[in-house]
Amino acid sequence: MSIFVDQQTRLVVQGITGRDGSFHTRQMIGYGTRVVAGVTPGKGGQQFDGVVPVFDTVADAVRETRANTSVIYVPAAVAVSAMFEAADAGIPLIVCITEGIPVLDMTRVLPYVHERGARLIGPNCPGLISPGRSKVGIIPGSICRTGRVGVVSRSGTLTYEIVHQLSTQGLGQSTCVGIGGDPLIGTNFIHCLSAFQADAETDAVVMIGEIGGTDEQQAADFVQQAMTKPVIGFIAGQTAPPGRRMGHAGAIISGSSGTAAEKMAAFARAGIAVMKRPADVVPLLKEQL
Amino acid sequence: MNLHEYQARDILRRHGIPVPPGEVATTADEARAIAARLGGGPVVVKAQVHAGGRGKAGGVKLAANADEAAAHAAKILGMTVKGLTVRRVLVAPAVDIGSESYVGIIVDRTSQRPVLMVSAAGGIDIEEVAAQTPEKIHRLAIDPRYGLLPHQGLGLALTLYRDIAQARAAADIMQRLYTAFYTVGASLAEINPLATTRDGAVAALDAKIVIDDNELERRPEVAALRDSSADAPSEVAAREAGLTFIKLDGTVGCCVNGAGLAMATMDLVKYYGGEPANFLDIGGSSNPQKVVSALRIITADPSVRAILFNIFGGITRGDDVANGIVQATREFPLKVPLVIRLTGTNQELGVQILTQAGFSALTDMDEAVKQAVARAKAA
Numbered sequence: 001m002s003i004f005v006d007q008q009t010r011l012v013v014q015g016i017t018g019r020d021g022s023f024h025t026r027q028m029i030g031y032g033t034r035v036v037a038g039v040t041p042g043k044g045g046q047q048f049d050g051v052v053p054v055f056d057t058v059a060d061a062v063r064e065t066r067a068n069t070s071v072i073y074v075p076a077a078v079a080v081s082a083m084f085e086a087a088d089a090g091i092p093l094i095v096c097i098t099e100g101i102p103v104l105d106m107t108r109v110l111p112y113v114h115e116r117g118a119r120l121i122g123p124n125c126p127g128l129i130s131p132g133r134s135k136v137g138i139i140p141g142s143i144c145r146t147g148r149v150g151v152v153s154r155s156g157t158l159t160y161e162i163v164h165q166l167s168t169q170g171l172g173q174s175t176c177v178g179i180g181g182d183p184l185i186g187t188n189f190i191h192c193l194s195a196f197q198a199d200a201e202t203d204a205v206v207m208i209g210e211i212g213g214t215d216e217q218q219a220a221d222f223v224q225q226a227m228t229k230p231v232i233g234f235i236a237g238q239t240a241p242p243g244r245r246m247g248h249a250g251a252i253i254s255g256s257s258g259t260a261a262e263k264m265a266a267f268a269r270a271g272i273a274v275m276k277r278p279a280d281v282v283p284l285l286k287e288q289l
Numbered sequence: 290m291n292l293h294e295y296q297a298r299d300i301l302r303r304h305g306i307p308v309p310p311g312e313v314a315t316t317a318d319e320a321r322a323i324a325a326r327l328g329g330g331p332v333v334v335k336a337q338v339h340a341g342g343r344g345k346a347g348g349v350k351l352a353a354n355a356d357e358a359a360a361h362a363a364k365i366l367g368m369t370v371k372g373l374t375v376r377r378v379l380v381a382p383a384v385d386i387g388s389e390s391y392v393g394i395i396v397d398r399t400s401q402r403p404v405l406m407v408s409a410a411g412g413i414d415i416e417e418v419a420a421q422t423p424e425k426i427h428r429l430a431i432d433p434r435y436g437l438l439p440h441q442g443l444g445l446a447l448t449l450y451r452d453i454a455q456a457r458a459a460a461d462i463m464q465r466l467y468t469a470f471y472t473v474g475a476s477l478a479e480i481n482p483l484a485t486t487r488d489g490a491v492a493a494l495d496a497k498i499v500i501d502d503n504e505l506e507r508r509p510e511v512a513a514l515r516d517s518s519a520d521a522p523s524e525v526a527a528r529e530a531g532l533t534f535i536k537l538d539g540t541v542g543c544c545v546n547g548a549g550l551a552m553a554t555m556d557l558v559k560y561y562g563g564e565p566a567n568f569l570d571i572g573g574s575s576n577p578q579k580v581v582s583a584l585r586i587i588t589a590d591p592s593v594r595a596i597l598f599n600i601f602g603g604i605t606r607g608d609d610v611a612n613g614i615v616q617a618t619r620e621f622p623l624k625v626p627l628v629i630r631l632t633g634t635n636q637e638l639g640v641q642i643l644t645q646a647g648f649s650a651l652t653d654m655d656e657a658v659k660q661a662v663a664r665a666k667a668a
Contacts, residue, residue: 103503104504107433138604139603140602140634155550156548160550160633161550161553183396184398208549210549210552213398236556239559241535247533249501251548251552277557277560277655279654
């Protein structure tokens with residue numbers, strides 16, 4: 001098993017003919033993901049690279065190919081519409097890679113998606129990968145190994161760094177999920193932790209948070225109350241100044257809340273072993289397993 | 290993006306919220322003229338700067354007449370508040386205040402909705418109220434599909450005012466503030482204080498609006514309100530080059546791909562006993578030119594003693610970064626040591642390019658950070 005994506009994943013790529021969409025579609029196909037359809041309005045009827053049928057709408061793609069997962073690579077100005085469209089087409093898992101979506105737009109997208117029973121991952125995220133099974137998004141397949149550690153993170157390249165440490169030191173992953181660096185996201189730490197707890201093939205979880213908001217504190221409470229599997233945690237931004245947006249729209253310390261120190265303390269109180277630096281991941285996990 | 294008080298007041302006024310008159314001055318003479326235009330009576334002179342606690346820092350002064358307004362403006366213009374130089378003052382009539390309340394809207398991450406917050410304990414100590422007596426702040430999550438419903442606004446307004454006419458006026462202001470919030474693409478909009486005057490009217494005396502940076506592309510009229518003179522010149526240059534850069538106080542210049550890794554790199558610099566000079570994210574699709582711009586900005590900081598590259602290639606390609614480093618060092622020779630960590634996509638190609646140009650590259654993050662800290666200390 002794994003969480004959210006596996007061999008049953010039938011992927012439709014929204015924005016398949018764009019610069020990013022086409023590049024990453026080839027990467028995903030190369031990894032073994034079943035990319036069954038692409039969507040670019042006006043290019044319906046074409047074939048992408050001679051192997052993937054392109055449709056004008058997500059609804060057409062779902063009807064013709066039984067796609068059950070969508071990944072969105074379209075620019076920020078049209079990404080909101082792409083999320084609404086995927087939800088309307090009945091796609092149960094929508095992964096939005098696009099960065100730069102206004103937060104107020106997300107206040108409208110999230111209830112719409114949830115009411116249709118869909119799960120949104122992102123936006124502004126690297127997507128997810130179940131090594132050896134399916135990759136949806138942009139996480140480099142080459143750094144992952146099959147295994148039994150679940151990884152959930154608000155970051156992109158920091159996740160690669162930590163996954164790289166795991167893989168090169170013999171700890172493979174069941175699924176790695178990048179939940180995104182924006183203040184409003186569809187899937188949070190708790191959703192992922194809960195799925196990892198239920199997954200028979202995950203033995204432990206690495207949770208990578210950062211400054212801003214209180215998602216990590218809530219996740220810590222959840223770990224304490226509902227998880228039996230070991231969880232280790234990292235928080236980026238211990239040296240970040242307050243009031244400044246550190247790249248990610250959600251990575252900002254406002255007032256006294258959202259600091260790294262506060263989040264690390266919440267982890268420690270909940271029995272989550274806290275990594276001081278990325279290189280601590282393997283030694284800490286080995287202590288726990 | 291932070292707006293100045295006078296810009297926020299303009300936005301509120303355009304949305305029909307009662308805001309007392311007032312104009313902005315950049316010189317003492319202008320301040321005198323504005324005070325005279327306002328009738329020559331008592332005015333308040335307020336520093337326009339992106340920092341809280343202006344009043345406590347001496348950036349807000351009451352003047353009895355136009356000459357005194359000019360004298361205060363002369364003192365306030367050029368002063369620094371939390372490291373920021375004051376270049377403008379707002380001159381507004383002094384209002385005889387009956388009571389001070391707080392009204393604000395933020396996007397709440399947990400409820401994933403805009404949340405309206407009001408408190409009868411408004412004024413300069415609202416942050417203390419929030420920390421010490423949070424029960425004095427009433428909060429309401431708004432369903433964005435329906436907006437602020439009239440009874441919701443009135444219900445909150447009645448926690449501020451017993452007088453129904455004042456409560457209705459405050460509810461109307463909340464409704465208009467909510468509209469303004471969405472219209473300009475704000476992540477925070479607050480009125481503090483929302484004041485009652487001696488004649489019983491309710492008015493917004495001070496306002497703060499923060500715009501979501503992701504809104505600026507589709508709202509050029511809001512983007513035009515940016516005051517680049519309020520930002521560090523290096524941050525303005527970085528923004529123009531498409532980089533995210535934040536200046537810090539240390540000596541190790543950092544150049545990283547990805548925000549999370551950039552923060553983790555700064556933290557690791559500190560872990561090994563150094564201090565980061567900056568946060569810098571070169572972003573995902575790095576072309577060599579971005580790396581050149583990044584190096585130009587880092588090297589312009591005289592406190593930088595060593596430069597650390599930490600690149601984990603995903604979308605970012607190692608050869609692009611290597612080419613950028615080589616190109617930059619041809620354009621302007623570096624005066625400080627450079628430590629490069631390069632791994633991931635096209636790592637071999639990148640290392641080859643660097644080696645041919647006489648640089649060496651490491652693959653381990655901890656090793657690179659340790660070396661950079663040591664070099665910065667030795668310099």
